[in-house]
Amino acid sequence: xxxxxxxxxxxxxxxxxxxxxxxxxxCGALLGQSTPDGWRINLSVKAGNTRTDSAHNRYQxxxxxxxxxxxxxxxxxxxxxxxxxxxxxxxxQWSSTDLAEAHWLGCSYVITAVAQGxxxxxxxxxxxxxxxxxxxxxxxxxxxxx
Amino acid sequence: xxxxxxxxxxxxxAGNDTVEVTAATVAGALDQLTQAHPDLRxxxxxxxxxxxxxxxxxxxxxxxxxxxAKEETAISPNDTLSIIPSIAGGxx
Numbered sequence: 746x747x748x749x750x751x752x753x754x755x756x757x758x759x760x761x762x763x764x765x766x767x768x769x770x771x772c773g774a775l776l777g778q779s780t781p782d783g784w785r786i787n788l789s790v791k792a793g794n795t796r797t798d799s800a801h802n803r804y805q806x807x808x809x810x811x812x813x814x815x816x817x818x819x820x821x822x823x824x825x826x827x828x829x830x831x832x833x834x835x836x837x838q839w840s841s842t843d844l845a846e847a848h849w850l851g852c853s854y855v856i857t858a859v860a861q862g863x864x865x866x867x868x869x870x871x872x873x874x875x876x877x878x879x880x881x882x883x884x885x886x887x888x889x890x891x
Numbered sequence: 892x893x894x895x896x897x898x899x900x901x902x903x904x905a906g907n908d909t910v911e912v913t914a915a916t917v918a919g920a921l922d923q924l925t926q927a928h929p930d931l932r933x934x935x936x937x938x939x940x941x942x943x944x945x946x947x948x949x950x951x952x953x954x955x956x957x958x959x960a961k962e963e964t965a966i967s968p969n970d971t972l973s974i975i976p977s978i979a980g981g982x983x
Contacts, residue, residue, distance in 0.1 A: 770981060779898075796981070803981035808947035811975045815895065824898050824908070828978055835982040843980035848945045850899040854980075872899075875945075876933065891922065 747885040749827070749853045749869045751775075755789045756889045760864035762791055763831030763857040769800035774811070775827040775853065776818045783885070784826035784853055790814050803842070804830045827853030827869075834860055837868040839882045847872050850865040850880060855887075892966050894924055895973045903930040917948065917955055919964040920972055935974070949973040 755775065759781040772794050777786035792810050796803040806828070815825055828849070832838075837858035847854060850872050857867040869887050874880035894910045905928060912923040914966055921942075925932045935946055942948065942962070948955040950964060953966055958964045966972075 758903070774977070774978075793895060797978070799981075803979070805977075808949065808975050808977060809952070811947075811954070811978060812949045812973045815897065815973065815975065817893075819908070825921035826898065832982050840982050846945075846977070846979040848899070848976035849897070849978070851902070852898055856897070 747871050747883070748888050749782060749855070749871075749885050750777075750785040750888050750890060752787045753889055753891050755786055756887070759829045759855060760857050760867060762789075762829075763833075763859040763864050764862055766794070766800075766831065767859050767862045768833045770794055770796075770802065770803040770804040770831050772806055772828065772830040774806070774814045774818075774822070774825050775829060775855065776814075776823040777826045778823060779826060779843050786826055786853075788818075788821070788823060789829065790817075796836070801833060802835075825849070825852070827855060828857035829857070831857045831859045831864075834853060837866040839870050844880075844882055847882070848877070849879065850874060853885065854882065892920055892968060892972060894920060895971060897974055897976060899976065900931060900934055900974065903934060904928045914969070915965060916960075916962065917950060917964050917966060917972060920966060921948075921962070923938045945977040947975040947977060949975060
């Protein structure tokens with residue numbers, strides 16, 4: 746099982762973001778460095794959810810915002826290593842929608858279940874595979890470091 | 892011009908996060924990119940040769956889909972092209 750290393754600040758920030766936007770889904774990017782030991786994430790960036798038509802059960806980050814996030818990451822010597830979003834009143838498990846819309850192979854997709862406004866569980870799934878056709882989510886261990 | 896390669900496509904571009912190409916149009920730049928790194932082709936294009944729906948191309952700050960000439964838009968050496976796969980999802 747692969748490991749996603751999150752700083753305590755990032756772990757707390759993404760859970761707080763899910764509580765902040767409840768009952769809507771939050772979303773954002775995870776910036777860090779790829780190591781043989783897995784992604785080491787030391788910065789999270791909040792993004793706007795463009796799915797205002799169905800924000801309680803859908804999220805989407807505008808590509809223009811992604812371009813700006815990636816540009817800032819490069820300036821800091823970091824890469825986009827994954828993304829996070831919340832599942833309001835829904836388990837911290839990937840859904841068929843999540844997989845259908847996932848295209849960042851080798852990156853982590855972090856999901857926080859938020860129940861009645863409180864973040865209860867955060868899981869991470871690596872988008873594994875070599876191509877669009879064989880991509881799949883694999884549960885990974887989250888290691889939180891101070 | 893400089894093409895920015897997103898994290899998931901770097902393994903198919905010899906690990907590079909940027910690739911320099913010299914071309915006259917966006918389409919020409921993509922052609923040079925995939926000639927230099929053929930493994931990228933199946934990630935960027937459908938079997939019919941069209942850019943995959945989830946692949947966003949930004950010429951500087953402009954979405955290429957919304958430029959009048961789209962991928963035939965002329966480029967200059969100082970332009971940048973960002974390749975950004977889409978991000979979306981949700982419950983159910």
